[in-house]
Amino acid sequence: MPFGLSGSAVPQLNKILTTDSSLAESVAGLMSQVKSSGTMDNYSRLTAKFEQFESPDFSEKAILHFVIQSVKDKVSFVTIGHIMPVLTLLEKLSGRQLTSFTELVDVFLTAAKRRAATVKSVVKKVGILPSNIISVLSHKYFMGEKSGDPVMLQTFVRSVVVYFTFCRFNCYSKLRAMDLGDNGNTITVRFPSAKNDQYHNGQEYCIVENWT
Numbered sequence: 371m372p373f374g375l376s377g378s379a380v381p382q383l384n385k386i387l388t389t390d391s392s393l394a395e396s397v398a399g400l401m402s403q404v405k406s407s408g409t410m411d412n413y414s415r416l417t418a419k420f421e422q423f424e425s426p427d428f429s430e431k432a433i434l435h436f437v438i439q440s441v442k443d444k445v446s447f448v449t450i451g452h453i454m455p456v457l458t459l460l461e462k463l464s465g466r467q468l469t470s471f472t473e474l475v476d477v478f479l480t481a482a483k484r485r486a487a488t489v490k491s492v493v494k495k496v497g498i499l500p501s502n503i504i505s506v507l508s509h510k511y512f513m514g515e516k517s518g519d520p521v522m523l524q525t526f527v528r529s530v531v532v533y534f535t536f537c538r539f540n541c542y543s544k545l546r547a548m549d550l551g552d553n554g555n556t557i558t559v560r561f562p563s564a565k566n567d568q569y570h571n572g573q574e575y576c577i578v579e580n581w582t
Contacts, residue, residue, distance in 0.1 A: 381464065381465060382464075382465050383397055383463075412452060413452065413455075413456045413459070416449060416452050416453065416456045417456060417460065420436060420456075420457065420460070423435075423436055423439070428457070428460070428461050428464060428466055428470045429470050430470050430472045430474065430475060432470070433453075433457060433470050433471065433475050434474065434475050434478060436453070436457075437450075437453060437475065437478050437479055437482055438478065440453065440482065441482050441485060441486075444489075445486070446486065446490075447483065447486040447487055447490040450479070450482050450483050450486045451483065453479060453482075454471060454479060457470075457471075458471065503529075503533075504529065504530055504533060507526055507529060508526065528542060530577065531545075531559055531577070534575070534577045535559055535561075535575040535577070537561060537564070537575075538564070538565060541561050541563070541564045541565075544561070544562055544563065545559070545561065545562075546562075549561070549562065555578065555579040556576050556577065556578045556579065557576070557577045558574055558575070558576050558577075559574070559575045559576075559577065560572055560573070560574045560575075561573050561574075561575075
């Protein structure tokens with residue numbers, strides 16, 4: 371089951387599956403759509419840690435203890451930031467009506483984020499590319515001695531798609547040949563999914579010819 375959950379961690383679903391095990395595939399399919407696949411992977415690691423925690427339950431004491439233990443273990447700033455959304459989601463899936471994220475837990479969680487931020491690696495961003503970079507690359511790698519280099523070709527194609535669609539790398543990595551369409555003087559790029567495409571309907575971009 372997604373999030374690294376055991377059946378006992380989601381009692382309502384466990385009751386349904388105990389009554390009719392043929393619904394397991396449908397339950398797993400629905401669970402996989404609760405969050406995007408990347409988010410599910412990140413959440414599952416924290417879920418596994420919480421389930422391995424000594425006597426894990428959804429109480430103020432348990433979550434407070436988990437936050438303090440995470441600080442002791444020197445987990446990353448990102449992991450600290452995942453604690454509240456992950457455990458809040460687990461609370462909802464477990465059928466709890468009231469949250470264990472009390473004011474005291476929030477105070478300690480905020481303090482943990484500030485502490486983790488002091489040792490967080492500095493975010494390094496790439497410099498701004500010249501506006502004519504695509505044209506320069508095309509002349510260098512398609513009209514020069516490296517015109518037959520497949521690695522250079524792949525690099526150029528990726529640069530063009532990312533440059534003109536502003537897509538994330540994980541979106542680009544999911545592209546297939548069938549997602550690209552050659553319309554003569556334009557190329558359509560259809561991303562099967564994206565971070566801001568909540569229901570995975572796909573997003574289509576059009577790259578037009580704009581240099582000679």
